[in-house]
Amino acid sequence: MTTHARDFSASIDPVKLDRMAEVAIKVGLQLKEGQDLVLTSSIAALPLTRRIIEQAYKAGAGLVTPIFSDDEITLARFRYGKDVGFDRAAGWLYEGMAKAYGAGAARLAVRGDDPSLLSGQDPEKVSRANKAASIASKPAMEKITNFDTNWTILAYPELAWAKQVFPDDTDDVAVAKLASAIFSASRVNGDDPVGAWKEHNAELKKRSTWLNGHNFHALRFTGPGTDVTIGLADGHEWMGGASTAKNGITCNPNIPTEEVFTTPHARRVSGHVSSTKPLSYQGTLIDNIQVRFEEGRIVEARASKGEDVLKKMLDTDEGSRRLGEVALVPHSSPISASGILFYNTLFDENASCHIALGQCYSKCFVDGAKLTPDEVAARGGNKSFIHIDWMIGSGEVDIDGLDKAGRAVPVMRRGEWAA
Amino acid sequence: MTTHARDFSASIDPVKLDRMAEVAIKVGLQLKEGQDLVLTSSIAALPLTRRIIEQAYKAGAGLVTPIFSDDEITLARFRYGKDVGFDRAAGWLYEGMAKAYGAGAARLAVRGDDPSLLSGQDPEKVSRANKAASIASKPAMEKITNFDTNWTILAYPELAWAKQVFPDDTDDVAVAKLASAIFSASRVNGDDPVGAWKEHNAELKKRSTWLNGHNFHALRFTGPGTDVTIGLADGHEWMGGASTAKNGITCNPNIPTEEVFTTPHARRVSGHVSSTKPLSYQGTLIDNIQVRFEEGRIVEARASKGEDVLKKMLDTDEGSRRLGEVALVPHSSPISASGILFYNTLFDENASCHIALGQCYSKCFVDGAKLTPDEVAARGGNKSFIHIDWMIGSGEVDIDGLDKAGRAVPVMRRGEWAA
Ligand SMILES: [Zn+2]
Ligand SMILES: [Zn+2]
Ligand SMILES: [Zn+2]
Ligand SMILES: [Zn+2]
Numbered sequence: 001m002t003t004h005a006r007d008f009s010a011s012i013d014p015v016k017l018d019r020m021a022e023v024a025i026k027v028g029l030q031l032k033e034g035q036d037l038v039l040t041s042s043i044a045a046l047p048l049t050r051r052i053i054e055q056a057y058k059a060g061a062g063l064v065t066p067i068f069s070d071d072e073i074t075l076a077r078f079r080y081g082k083d084v085g086f087d088r089a090a091g092w093l094y095e096g097m098a099k100a101y102g103a104g105a106a107r108l109a110v111r112g113d114d115p116s117l118l119s120g121q122d123p124e125k126v127s128r129a130n131k132a133a134s135i136a137s138k139p140a141m142e143k144i145t146n147f148d149t150n151w152t153i154l155a156y157p158e159l160a161w162a163k164q165v166f167p168d169d170t171d172d173v174a175v176a177k178l179a180s181a182i183f184s185a186s187r188v189n190g191d192d193p194v195g196a197w198k199e200h201n202a203e204l205k206k207r208s209t210w211l212n213g214h215n216f217h218a219l220r221f222t223g224p225g226t227d228v229t230i231g232l233a234d235g236h237e238w239m240g241g242a243s244t245a246k247n248g249i250t251c252n253p254n255i256p257t258e259e260v261f262t263t264p265h266a267r268r269v270s271g272h273v274s275s276t277k278p279l280s281y282q283g284t285l286i287d288n289i290q291v292r293f294e295e296g297r298i299v300e301a302r303a304s305k306g307e308d309v310l311k312k313m314l315d316t317d318e319g320s321r322r323l324g325e326v327a328l329v330p331h332s333s334p335i336s337a338s339g340i341l342f343y344n345t346l347f348d349e350n351a352s353c354h355i356a357l358g359q360c361y362s363k364c365f366v367d368g369a370k371l372t373p374d375e376v377a378a379r380g381g382n383k384s385f386i387h388i389d390w391m392i393g394s395g396e397v398d399i400d401g402l403d404k405a406g407r408a409v410p411v412m413r414r415g416e417w418a419a
Numbered sequence: 420m421t422t423h424a425r426d427f428s429a430s431i432d433p434v435k436l437d438r439m440a441e442v443a444i445k446v447g448l449q450l451k452e453g454q455d456l457v458l459t460s461s462i463a464a465l466p467l468t469r470r471i472i473e474q475a476y477k478a479g480a481g482l483v484t485p486i487f488s489d490d491e492i493t494l495a496r497f498r499y500g501k502d503v504g505f506d507r508a509a510g511w512l513y514e515g516m517a518k519a520y521g522a523g524a525a526r527l528a529v530r531g532d533d534p535s536l537l538s539g540q541d542p543e544k545v546s547r548a549n550k551a552a553s554i555a556s557k558p559a560m561e562k563i564t565n566f567d568t569n570w571t572i573l574a575y576p577e578l579a580w581a582k583q584v585f586p587d588d589t590d591d592v593a594v595a596k597l598a599s600a601i602f603s604a605s606r607v608n609g610d611d612p613v614g615a616w617k618e619h620n621a622e623l624k625k626r627s628t629w630l631n632g633h634n635f636h637a638l639r640f641t642g643p644g645t646d647v648t649i650g651l652a653d654g655h656e657w658m659g660g661a662s663t664a665k666n667g668i669t670c671n672p673n674i675p676t677e678e679v680f681t682t683p684h685a686r687r688v689s690g691h692v693s694s695t696k697p698l699s700y701q702g703t704l705i706d707n708i709q710v711r712f713e714e715g716r717i718v719e720a721r722a723s724k725g726e727d728v729l730k731k732m733l734d735t736d737e738g739s740r741r742l743g744e745v746a747l748v749p750h751s752s753p754i755s756a757s758g759i760l761f762y763n764t765l766f767d768e769n770a771s772c773h774i775a776l777g778q779c780y781s782k783c784f785v786d787g788a789k790l791t792p793d794e795v796a797a798r799g800g801n802k803s804f805i806h807i808d809w810m811i812g813s814g815e816v817d818i819d820g821l822d823k824a825g826r827a828v829p830v831m832r833r834g835e836w837a838a
Contacts, residue, residue: 036507046462050492054498057495057498057500057501062501062504063496063508064492064496065509065512066492067487068462068485068487070465070485070487072469073469073483073485077482077483079476082452082476082480084452085476085480085481089482090482090519092515092516092519092522093484093512093515095518099514100509103511
C-alpha cells in the first residue's frame with residue numbers, strides 16, 4: 001500500500017474486530033444459510049472486511065461478492081478528471097446490485113472513509129458526481145430502503161477519519177481511540193456481543209411499543225432556541241433496533257443504533273428549532289443551525305458556519321425543506337455520553353434526538369410495505385433525493401406527545417425518557 | 420493490511436511503475452478522450468492500479484470503475500464456504516460489465532495474484548467455481564475476445580507470485596527481481612516506453628505481414644521429440660502486437676507481447692509434439708507433455724508430472740483436444756532470454772513458440788469480425804470453454820511453411836526467424 005507508510009491495523013484489537021465481524025453477520029444481517037451477500041467496503045477497511053467475509057462463509061453464505069472503493073482513486077477523479085465525466089455514474093454496477101438484491105442477496109456496507117476527502121475539491125463537480133450516483137443507484141437503494149432484503153451498515157476506524165475525530169493525537173493513538181469508540185458503540189466490548197444486542201433490541205422494542213400504543217398526533221420539542229411541534233404522519237409506526245425485511249429475515253440495519261424513529265407529517269410542522277451538534281455534510285461543517293417551519297416547510301434558515309451550504313442543500317428539490325424522519329435518543333445513550341463528534345451520521349445520529357430533511361421511510365407506517373408511493377404521500381410522507389439527519393436533542397430538551405385535541409403526555413424530560 | 424507485515428512496494432521502482440501506468444493507458448488501451456474504463460485488479464496491485472487510474476483521468480477518461488479482488492477473500496470461500504455455493508457466480512456483475520463494454524467502456528486488467536493460491540484446496544470445488552464463473556462471464560468475455568472494445572492486460576509483482584518465481588530469495592529481493600523482470604518484459608526500462616512500443620509493434624507487424632503474404636497451408640515443427648504438421652485455417656490471418664478493435668481504437672491487448680499468432684485448422688493437425696517448458700495450470704505444474712494428433716485430435720497424451728490434470732483438461736469438452744492457436748516467438752526474445760518461468764501465461768506464452776488447446780480467436784481470420792460462429796467453424800476454427808497455451812519452441816526447433824502441394828519455405832531455424 002502506498003498511502004500509509006505503516007500498518008495501522010496494529011493499533012486495533014483483533015479480538016474485537018472478530019466480534020464486530022460476528023455481530024455483522026449474526027446480528028446485523030442474520031444471514032440465512034445459502035444466502036448470497038453483496039458487500040461494499042473501502043480498501044482501508046480490509047482487516048474488518050476479510051473477517052466479515054470469513055464469518056459469512058462460516059455461517060453458510062452462498063457467494064459473497066465484495067465491491068471495494070479506495071479514497072485515493074476517488075480523489076484522482078476530482079483531481080485529474082476532465083469535466084465531461086462528472087455527470088456519469090456506474091449505472092451498470094448499481095443495476096447489477098439491484099438485480100442481486102432482487103434475486104435474494106443480502107447487503108452489507110463497511111464504512112471507513114475520510115469524511116473530508118472531497119472538502120478541497122470543486123463543490124460543483126462533487127455535487128454533480130453525487131447527483132449522478134444518486135440517480136443511478138436509485139433502483140438499488142429503493143430495494144434497501146424498502147427492506148426487500150436484509151441489510152446492515154457498520155464502520156471501521158480508518159486513519160484519515162480517526163485523525164479528523166482526534167486531530168491532536170498521533171496517528172496510532174487516534175486510530176486506537178476511534179477503534180475503541182466504535183467497539184463500545186457497537187456493543188462488542190463484552191464476551192457475548194450477540195447477547196448484548198438481543199438485550200438492546202428488546203429495550204428499543206419496549207420504547208417503540210409504548211410510543212405506538214399512544215399513537216400521538218404530534219410531538220412538541222421545547223428547549224434553548226427550540227419550540228417546535230412536529231406532526232406525525234397518519235398511520236405512522238415507530239421503529240427501532242431490529243427490523244424484519246420482506247424476505248422474512250430480521251436484521252439490524254445500523255450498527256450502532258440507539259434511536260426509535262418514525263415518519264413526521266410533511267405538511268404539519270410549525271415553530272422554530274436549533275441544532276445541538278454540528279452537522280458534517282459533504283466535507284463541510286454546518287454549525288448552530290436555526291430554522292423556522294410553517295405548515296411543514298422551512299421558511300427561514302440560518303447557521304453560524306456553513307450557511308451557504310445549508311441553503312444549497314435546502315434548495316435541492318421540492319421535498320428538501322420538509323421533514324422525512326423524527327427520532328428519539330436519550331441524552332444518556334453511550335454515544336452521546338462519549339462526547340465524541342464522529343463526523344459520520346451512522347454514529348452522530350445516535351447521539352441525540354434528531355430530525356431529517358428529505359425522504360421519509362415508507363416502512364415507518366402501519367403495513368408500510370403494502371403502501372404505494374401515492375398512499376405514503378397522502379398520509380404525510382415526504383419525498384426527496386436527500387435524507388439528512390441533524391441533531392436537536394440535549395440534556396435541556398423536553399418532549400411532549402400531543403393527541404389531536406392538544407392534550408400532552410410527557411415523553412422525555414431533560415433529554416431522558418419520562419415513562 | 421493484515422497479510423503483509425511490511426509494505427513490499429518499497430522494493431519496486433516508482434518511476435518504472437509510473438511508466439507502466441503510462442504504457443497501460445497510452446499503448447495498452449490508447450484510451451479515447453471521454454471514454455469510460457472498467458478495470459479489474461487485485462488489491463495487492465494497488466500501487467500500480469492507482470497510478471493507472473491517475474493516468475486514465477489525465478488522458479481524459481470519463482469514469483473509471485475499478486473492481487477489486489483479494490486473495491485472502493478468494494481463499495476464505497474455499498476454506499469456509501459450504502458446498503451449496505460452489506456452482507454460483509456473480510452473474511449480475513459480469514452482465515453489468517458486458518453492458519459497460521457494449522456502451523463503449525474500455526477494459527483493463529491488472530494481474531497480480533498468487534499462482535498457487537488454490538493449490539491446497541479441493542480441486543473439485545475449484546473446478547466447479549471456475550466453471551460457474553466461465554459460464555457467467557461468457558457474454559462479457561465474448562465482447563473482449565471479439566474485440567468489441569479496446570482492452571489490455573498487464574501485471575504487478577505481487578509478493579506470493581514473486582516468492583513462487585524466486586523461492587530462494589528473501590521477500591524483498593524476490594519482489595524486486597520479479598518487478599525488474601516485468602519492467603524489462605513490458606519495455607519500460609528506457610526513458611521513452613511509448614516510443615519503444617511503437618518500434619516493437621512495427622517489428623511484429625513486419626513478421627505478420629510476411630506470413631500473411633505467404634499464406635501457408637500448414638506449418639511443420641521439427642525438433643527433439645517433435646514432428647508435427649499444423650494445418651492453418653482457411654482464410655486465416657496472422658496477427659501480433661497492436662490490434663484494432665471494432666470501435667476503431669488500436670490497442671495492445673497484452674503487455675508484454677512477443678508473439679505473432681493465428682488460427683490453426685482444428686481438423687488438420689497430425690504428428691507428435693513435446694512441450695519445452697512446464698505448464699502451470701490452476702496451481703498444478705504439468706511437465707514434459709507429449710501428445711500425438713490424428714486429424715486434428717489428440718489421441719495420445721502423456722506428461723512426466725501432472726498427467727492426471729492434463730487428461731482431465733483434455734476431457735473438458737468436444738474442442739479441448741484440438742488446437743485453437745499457433746504462435747511464433749523467436750528463441751532470442753527478451754522473456755525467453757531471461758530464462759525465468761513466470762507461472763503466468765501472460766509472460767510464459769511470450770517466451771516461446773506455442774500452441775493452445777481449445778477456443779480459437781475469430782479475429783485471426785481475414786474479415787474475422789464479420790464471420791458468424793458457423794463460418795468460423797467451417798473454415799477450421801475450433802470451439803471450446805478452454806484456451807490453454809503451452810510451449811513447444813526452443814533453440815533446437817525448426818519450422819517450415821508448407822503450401823498445399825507440400826513445398827517448404829523456411830520460417831524459423833534453430834528457434835530464430837529464417838527470413
Ligand atoms: Zn435517524
Ligand atoms: Zn435518518
Ligand atoms: Zn499466444
Ligand atoms: Zn493463447
